Amino acid sequence: xxxxxxxxxxxxxxxxxxxxxxxxxxxxxxxxxxxxxxxxxxxxxxxxxxxxxxxxxxxxxxxxxxxxxxxxxxxxxxxxxxxxxxxxxxxxxxxxxxxxxxxxxxxxxxxxxxxxxxxxxxxxxxxxxxxxxxxxxxxxxxxxxxxxxxxxxxxxxxxxxxxxxxxxxxxxxxxxxxxxxxxxxxxxxxxxxxxxxxxxxxxxxxxxxxxxxxxxxxxxxxxxxxxxxxxxx
Amino acid sequence: xxxxxxxxxxxxxxxxxxxxxxxxxxxxxxxxxxxxxxxxxxxxxxxxxxxxxxxxxxxxxxxxxxxxxxxxxxxxxxxxxxxxxxxxxxxxxxxxxxxxxxxxxxxxxxxxxxxxxxxxxxxxxxxxxxxxxxxxxxxxxxxxxxxxxxxxxxxxxxxxxxxxxxxxxxxxxxxxxxxxxxxxxxxxxxxxxxxxxxxxxxxxxxxxxxxxxxxxxxxxxxxxxxxxxxxxxxxxxxxxxxxxxxxxxxxxxxxxxxxxxxxxxxxxxxxxxxxxxxxxxxxxxxxxxxxxxxxxxxxxxxxxxxxxxxxxxxxxxxxxxxxxxxxxxxxxxxxxxxxxxxxxxxxxxxxxxxxxxxxxxxxxxxxxxxxxxxxxxxxxxxxxxxxxxxxxxxxxxxxxxxxxxxxxxxxxxxxxxxxxxxxxxxxxxxxxxxxxxxxxxxxxxxxxxxxxxxxxxxxxxxxxxxxxxxxxxxxxxxxxxxxxxxxxxxxxxxxxxxxxxxxxxxxxxxxxxxxxxxxxxxxxxxxxxxxxxxxxxxxxxxxxxxxxxxxxxxxxxxxxxxxxxxxxxxxxxxxxxxxxxxxxxxxxxxxxxxxxxxxxxxxxxxxxxxxxxxxxxxxxxxxx
Numbered sequence: 127x128x129x130x131x132x133x134x135x136x137x138x139x140x141x142x143x144x145x146x147x148x149x150x151x152x153x154x155x156x157x158x159x160x161x162x163x164x165x166x167x168x169x170x171x172x173x174x175x176x177x178x179x180x181x182x183x184x185x186x187x188x189x190x191x192x193x194x195x196x197x198x199x200x201x202x203x204x205x206x207x208x209x210x211x212x213x214x215x216x217x218x219x220x221x222x223x224x225x226x227x228x229x230x231x232x233x234x235x236x237x238x239x240x241x242x243x244x245x246x247x248x249x250x251x252x253x254x255x256x257x258x259x260x261x262x263x264x265x266x267x268x269x270x271x272x273x274x275x276x277x278x279x280x281x282x283x284x285x286x287x288x289x290x291x292x293x294x295x296x297x298x299x300x301x302x303x304x305x306x307x308x309x310x311x312x313x314x315x316x317x318x319x320x321x322x323x324x325x326x327x328x329x330x331x332x333x334x335x336x337x338x339x340x341x342x343x344x345x346x347x348x349x350x351x352x353x354x355x356x357x358x359x
Numbered sequence: 360x361x362x363x364x365x366x367x368x369x370x371x372x373x374x375x376x377x378x379x380x381x382x383x384x385x386x387x388x389x390x391x392x393x394x395x396x397x398x399x400x401x402x403x404x405x406x407x408x409x410x411x412x413x414x415x416x417x418x419x420x421x422x423x424x425x426x427x428x429x430x431x432x433x434x435x436x437x438x439x440x441x442x443x444x445x446x447x448x449x450x451x452x453x454x455x456x457x458x459x460x461x462x463x464x465x466x467x468x469x470x471x472x473x474x475x476x477x478x479x480x481x482x483x484x485x486x487x488x489x490x491x492x493x494x495x496x497x498x499x500x501x502x503x504x505x506x507x508x509x510x511x512x513x514x515x516x517x518x519x520x521x522x523x524x525x526x527x528x529x530x531x532x533x534x535x536x537x538x539x540x541x542x543x544x545x546x547x548x549x550x551x552x553x554x555x556x557x558x559x560x561x562x563x564x565x566x567x568x569x570x571x572x573x574x575x576x577x578x579x580x581x582x583x584x585x586x587x588x589x590x591x592x593x594x595x596x597x598x599x600x601x602x603x604x605x606x607x608x609x610x611x612x613x614x615x616x617x618x619x620x621x622x623x624x625x626x627x628x629x630x631x632x633x634x635x636x637x638x639x640x641x642x643x644x645x646x647x648x649x650x651x652x653x654x655x656x657x658x659x660x661x662x663x664x665x666x667x668x669x670x671x672x673x674x675x676x677x678x679x680x681x682x683x684x685x686x687x688x689x690x691x692x693x694x695x696x697x698x699x700x701x702x703x704x705x706x707x708x709x710x711x712x713x714x715x716x717x718x719x720x721x722x723x724x725x726x727x728x729x730x731x732x733x734x735x736x737x738x739x740x741x742x743x744x745x746x747x748x749x750x751x752x753x754x755x756x757x758x759x760x761x762x763x764x765x766x767x768x769x770x771x772x773x774x775x776x777x778x779x780x781x782x783x784x785x786x787x788x789x790x791x792x793x794x795x796x797x798x799x800x801x802x803x804x805x806x807x808x809x810x811x812x813x814x815x816x817x818x819x820x821x822x823x824x825x826x827x828x829x830x831x832x833x834x835x836x837x838x839x840x841x842x843x844x845x846x847x848x849x850x851x852x853x854x855x856x857x858x859x860x861x862x863x864x865x866x867x868x869x870x871x872x873x874x875x876x877x878x879x880x881x882x883x884x885x886x887x888x889x890x891x892x893x894x895x896x897x898x899x900x901x902x903x904x905x906x907x908x909x910x911x912x913x914x915x916x917x918x919x920x921x922x923x924x925x926x927x928x929x930x931x932x933x934x935x936x937x938x939x940x941x942x943x944x945x946x947x948x949x950x951x952x953x954x955x956x957x958x959x960x961x962x963x964x965x966x967x968x969x970x971x972x973x974x975x976x977x978x979x980x981x982x983x
Contacts (some may be wrong), residue, residue, distance in 0.1 A: 162439075180451070183451055185926075
């Protein structure tokens with residue numbers, strides 16, 4: 127089974143392109159691939175590559191760009207296989223601590239790696255990374271592990287300890303609790319994003335790079351939360 | 360005559376009329392009542408529950424629009440539940456065949472049809488679907504999501520594709536068949552043909568389509584099979600008496616397959632000898648032959664049973680110079696070939712497309728037939744011939760020394776080494792390798808030795824590694840090439856195009872659809888326009904780099920251009936350039952210019968038609 131998140135690059139709005147179309151179609155195509163079994167669990171980069179190629183099969187060109195983070199759980203081997211392109215990412219939390227996380231892929235400040243399809247006249251000018259450039263990791267998971275997948279809107283506004291605090295409140299692994307926790311994390315990040323005095327991770331990073339900035343970073347925030355549990359039919 | 364007879368006649372007529380009326384009511388209301396019929400059956404026989412199934416797997420098909428190994432516009436999308444329906448439109452998650460309309464019949468690579476095609480055979484493409492459980496079908500729903508109306512036949516097979524043992528008998532039954540009819544509008548619909556009841560359970564359904572009346576590609580989303588596990592009780596209510604059914608199909612069933620049974624008859628029984636053949640004795644031999652030349656093959660076989668004279672005529676090899684067995688694909692097997700081989704010694708055009716699968720024709724059966732009948736062959740159609748293997752190609756290469764046309768379209772089970780034998784057929788003028796596994800070395804060899812090649816199709820040949828090399832070889836060796844299909848040839852670049860355009864100057868048709876490695880900025884399209892003035896058809900399908908200059912060059916140089924497939928964006932400049940194209944190219948022919956895949960497609964066509972008509976009114980005509 128697979129989880130994926132993609133963050134559409136908002137700059138396309140200025141060119142009359144709906145930024146959510148590319149990221150949405152990318153994820154829906156990944157979903158289709160997984161549903162139809164056209165993937166290898168240990169090769170999530172393959173899912174990304176195939177999905178991107180399928181996007182190119184549209185007659186009407188689908189313009190836009192996005193990051194992508196795919197996480198695949200192999201039930202038989204109890205291993206999690208991940209692929210990450212850009213600055214979305216995942217955390218694996220075990221016993222209240224982060225045991226695995228993705229690395230951000232940035233070309234330069236605020237310019238993450240991204241898959242894109244540009245109009246022909248803009249090809250070569252628009253940043254377009256190959257799906258092969260995605261970072262790929264694999265590791266074992268245990269029952270009770272919490273997997274959090276999110277766009278940079280979360281990680282730029284909420285440092286790890288705050289996320290872990292929220293996850294501690296997760297009492298059991300039923301659907302409603304998980305839904306509730308995911309929502310509260312997203313809402314909290316959203317609040318912090320609009321706090322002008324708050325020293326967000328984004329602001330901290332900017333300062334480290336010589337930019338005198340404070341406050342959160344308003345952005346779209348998507349949070350996916352899942353727990354490794356016993357398989358029931 | 361006693362008064363009883365008229366009375367009996369009247370009574371029987373009366374009874375017949377009543378029966379017919381009941382039958383007709385059943386026919387009209389049958390589709391809506393079938394559920395009720397099943398339900399009423401339910402009350403009587405509770406075990407006969409109706410099962411609804413979506414296709415589990417797509418087993419075979421003759422063509423599709425999408426790329427091999429893709430989920431977009433490929434036939435595999437027909438399996439499973441619907442992805443799009445009830446929405447209408449052009450969606451990648453649907454199943455789309457390769458062609459539509461009559462464009463492919465009007466281009467330089469169009470082929471002459473076989474004569475004697477039976478009037479009720481319209482099929483151009485097919486797809487075979489397997490379902491999980493064999494059932495007696497009660498209904499088939501076809502979910503069409505764009506430009507519906509292409510399905511012309513639905514068939515069911517008695518063999519279970521998932522059974523471990525090979526089937527004892529493979530029988531195909533036509534559940535429904537109709538001539539292509541124009542459907543108004545491109546909107547999605549659920550198509551439920553009135554299928555007939557069959558006496559065997561099936562989980563293998565075949566759809567045959569004809570897209571010639573469509574304005575655009577038809578798109579299919581899913582096929583739903585309703586059926587019952589237990590054989591339903593046949594009653595007058597559920598039996599359909601359809602006038603269309605009383606034709607060849609039923610007769611052939613009674614004959615037990617037409618050709619075989621009649622041949623058996625002749626090998627044993629003595630024909631009744633008549634002292635004269637009446638007026639047939641007065642007709643010259645050639646005239647009787649001419650009359651017979653209008654009969655379809657099954658009729659020819661039936662006619663042969665009538666008397667010795669006509670038997671002689673019907674078995675005359677001169678009647679079998681052109682032989683198409685594709686319409687009878689469901690019934691052709693080794694035995695049929697055996698019975699035909701004595702008559703086919705002079706055959707020049709042979710169509711065995713779609714035949715022989717699921718064990719119907721064996722390699723030895725085919726080889727034997729070829730060895731006896733192959734020497735005069737000029738044209739051989741073997742599309743979707745999954746029974747073929749390397750030996751068969753070897754036999755063809757050895758015996759068909761005069762072969763000019765070979766069609767191996769969608770023979771995707773042929774191993775790559777089989778294609779090595781084709782190079783031996785030096786007389787080849789037309790070679791179709793669409794969707795085959797031909798490899799680079801074999802193809803280079805073919806191009807090297809078949810210098811007479813005029814028509815070549817390499818559409819979706821995914822095993823070729825370097826198309827530039829292929830194009831270069833073509834440019835060097837295939838000087839007579841007139842039509843070339845490089846649809847979805849993934850890695851051809853401007854270098855290959857340059858060599859092709861320089862060497863094959865007679866090219867009239869070039870399909871470079873979905874070749875993403877061709878970029879207009881390299882000047883490759885301008886090169887094509889300048890070097891290939893005879894172009895009548897140029898497909899640059901889905902190439903997003905085509906620009907105004909390219910169109911201008913085409914307008915200036917390719918005055919015979921009739922079919923053009925380009926991706927038109929909404930940029931206004933493109934329209935004025937197309938206007939130029941219309942203006943400079945020959946008016947009469949440019950009317951059929953197609954601007955496909957355009958989001959404003961209808962608008963585009965309308966615009967072009969309007970302008971073309973306007974031009975025609977004002978212009979003084981032009982040189983062709």
